[in-house]
Amino acid sequence: xxxxxxxxxxMIGLYCAVVKKNMVKIVLGIVVMEYAVNLFLxxxxxxxxxTAPILGAADADGxxxxxxxxxxxxxxxxxxxxxxxxxxVISLGSxxxxxxxxxxxxxxxxxxxxxxxxxxxx
Amino acid sequence: xxxxxxxxxxxxxxxxxxxxLFGIYIILFGHLTPGGGFAGGVILASSYVLLMLAFGxxxxxxxxxxxxxxxxxxxGAFLFVLLAILGLLVGGVFFVNFLYAxxxxxxxxxxxxxxxxLSNIFIGLxxxxxxxxxxxxxxxxxxxxxxxxxxxxxxxxxxAGE
Amino acid sequence: MIIxxxxxxxxxxxxxxxxxxxxxxxxxxxxxxxxxxxxxxFLFLRAxxxxxxxxxxxxxxxxxxxxxxxSRDLTFISGDREFFGMVVSVVVIFVIFVAGIRVFDAxxxxxxxxxxxxxxxxxxxxxxxxxxxxxxxxxxxxxxxLDYRAYDTLGEATVLFTAILGAMAILRGKSxxxxxxxxx
Numbered sequence: 173x174x175x176x177x178x179x180x181x182x183m184i185g186l187y188c189a190v191v192k193k194n195m196v197k198i199v200l201g202i203v204v205m206e207y208a209v210n211l212f213l214x215x216x217x218x219x220x221x222x223t224a225p226i227l228g229a230a231d232a233d234g235x236x237x238x239x240x241x242x243x244x245x246x247x248x249x250x251x252x253x254x255x256x257x258x259x260x261v262i263s264l265g266s267x268x269x270x271x272x273x274x275x276x277x278x279x280x281x282x283x284x285x286x287x288x289x290x291x292x293x294x
Numbered sequence: 295x296x297x298x299x300x301x302x303x304x305x306x307x308x309x310x311x312x313x314x315l316f317g318i319y320i321i322l323f324g325h326l327t328p329g330g331g332f333a334g335g336v337i338l339a340s341s342y343v344l345l346m347l348a349f350g351x352x353x354x355x356x357x358x359x360x361x362x363x364x365x366x367x368x369x370g371a372f373l374f375v376l377l378a379i380l381g382l383l384v385g386g387v388f389f390v391n392f393l394y395a396x397x398x399x400x401x402x403x404x405x406x407x408x409x410x411x412l413s414n415i416f417i418g419l420x421x422x423x424x425x426x427x428x429x430x431x432x433x434x435x436x437x438x439x440x441x442x443x444x445x446x447x448x449x450x451x452x453x454a455g456e
Numbered sequence: 457m458i459i460x461x462x463x464x465x466x467x468x469x470x471x472x473x474x475x476x477x478x479x480x481x482x483x484x485x486x487x488x489x490x491x492x493x494x495x496x497x498f499l500f501l502r503a504x505x506x507x508x509x510x511x512x513x514x515x516x517x518x519x520x521x522x523x524x525x526x527s528r529d530l531t532f533i534s535g536d537r538e539f540f541g542m543v544v545s546v547v548v549i550f551v552i553f554v555a556g557i558r559v560f561d562a563x564x565x566x567x568x569x570x571x572x573x574x575x576x577x578x579x580x581x582x583x584x585x586x587x588x589x590x591x592x593x594x595x596x597x598x599x600x601x602l603d604y605r606a607y608d609t610l611g612e613a614t615v616l617f618t619a620i621l622g623a624m625a626i627l628r629g630k631s632x633x634x635x636x637x638x639x640x
Contacts, residue, residue, distance in 0.1 A: 173567075174460055174567050176557055176560050177461075179556050179557070179560060180468060181464070183552070183553050184468065186549060187475065187546070188474070191541075191545055196483075196521075196524070197475075203487055204471055204474070204490060207467075207490055207491065207494050210506075211494055211497060211498075214498060214501050214503050214506060217571070217572065217580075218501050218570070219569065223502060225584065225596040226327065226597075229402075232401075232588055234400070235401075238589075239585055244584060247596075248503070249570040249572055249580045250584065250597045250600050251572060251580045253503050253505060253597045254597050254601035254608075257332055257505060257509055257597070257601060258611075258612035260509050260513050261332045261336070261509065261513060261612065262615050262619070264513045264516060265424070265425075265615065265616045265619035265623075267517055267520060267521075268425075268432070268520060268619065269622050269626075271520055271521065272435075272627050273626060275432070275524055276626050320508070324598055325593040325602075326593070327595065328508060329505065329508060330505060330509075330597075330602075332509055333505070336513055337512050340516055367617070375610070378606070391603050394592050399592065401588065401592060406593070407592040408592060409602075410591065410592075410598060410602045413606070413609075414598075420616075420617075424617070424620045425620075427620060428520075428623050428624070429519065429520065431623065431624055432523060432524065434627075435628075
């Protein structure tokens with residue numbers, strides 16, 4: 173059920189990116205889609221009653237470097253977290269690129285409306 | 295982007311130093327506590343953005359001009375790749391953790407885990423300089439452009455929320 | 457578990473408001489609310505690294521969006537595109553959603569069991585058991601993306617560098633005046 177709600181968030185972002193006329197609204201739709209995808213990936217790695225993948229003082233032996241058994245049984249998956257970490261920062265870079273395209277188009281045509289831009293080109 | 299009132303300028307000049315220090319802490323302790331290079335780099339960039347919002351674009355541009363930020367960005371990326379190539383030359387495999395085999399260090403201390411703290415520092419430098427660069431360029435472009443259909447903007451100090 | 461449902465419903469309501477409102481500033485603020493809700497979700501899903509990164513990236517994204525869109529005179533959006541295109545796209549999205557729900561009910565593992573690490577020799581189990589011994593870092597996520605999978609971090613640095621390079625190339629050129637636009 174939670175996965176279905178996350179998928180619904182993705183579909184709302186897709187609807188906004190496909191149907192709307194304003195350029196900034198399309199960019200907002202893409203941003204919502206990125207949030208939904210990152211959330212879905214982290215939800216795949218969750219374990220009920222789990223702990224974060226950070227070793228404390230009681231979770232591992234410092235000298236022999238052996239991880240305790242109770243930590244191994246309850247830790248959540250660290251692999252999707254590492255991949256989503258880079259994805260969040262990439263989404264910020266691509267948002268900067270999209271907004272700079274929008275601003276450049278606004279100074280050339282005077283509007284954010286994409287149907288009018290097509291009309292001005294003849 | 296022009297500045298704000300005296301109260302905002304005074305408080306943000308103190309707070310900016312604390313945010314910068316916190317960003318450096320998140321970068322340096324990335325291999326022990328949550329954080330790492332990416333979050334710390336974004337915090338460093340946002341400390342400069344705070345300064346830009348409070349004091350205006352001109353003061354920040356005099357202290358950290360655009361060519362210098364661009365060179366810091368390239369330097370961070372270059373050092374990260376240099377660390378990878380050093381792993382190839384010293385350890386035999388691209389990107390291997392060659393410092394951990396030589397100097398293990400103690401678990402849980404700041405100097406441990408080989409090349410991971412160094413990678414965190416270089417990535418933090420790169421991400422922070424990149425994001426500061428793009429926000430500075432966005433505010434410079436907005437100032438220079440004469441839009442054909444926009445109303446003439448006021449000087450900036452009278453707008454809502456500024 | 458109830459907190460997950462509450463936060464997801466909050467994010468969905470904020471998304472619906474962001475899509476349907478006519479004021480651009482309200483839409484940007486609602487997207488900011490989605491980001492903050494997402495950061496709280498990450499904290500309750502036991503991912504503190506991701507929660508810190510999401511909060512600070514959200515703040516910078518809000519600053520970029522507001523600085524780019526607030527002072528323009530076009531803050532009122534005049535409706536959607538042509539009617540036929542909108543009806544077709546809504547029908548297609550609904551069909552995809554229903555098909556996706558069928559897949560999620562049938563093929564996904566239940567929530568609360570890690571979907572990637574049910575085998576004992578899966579990569580996640582190896583990273584957790586031997587991460588401290590191979591890298592010496594107590595933050596296991598850090599050892600994954602900087603030692604075991606450092607190629608992905610190199611790829612991320614390249615993508616970020618290229619995106620910022622593209623934004624600078626767009627923003628640094630001088631804008632031509634509309635009078636002397638060269639004809640083809």
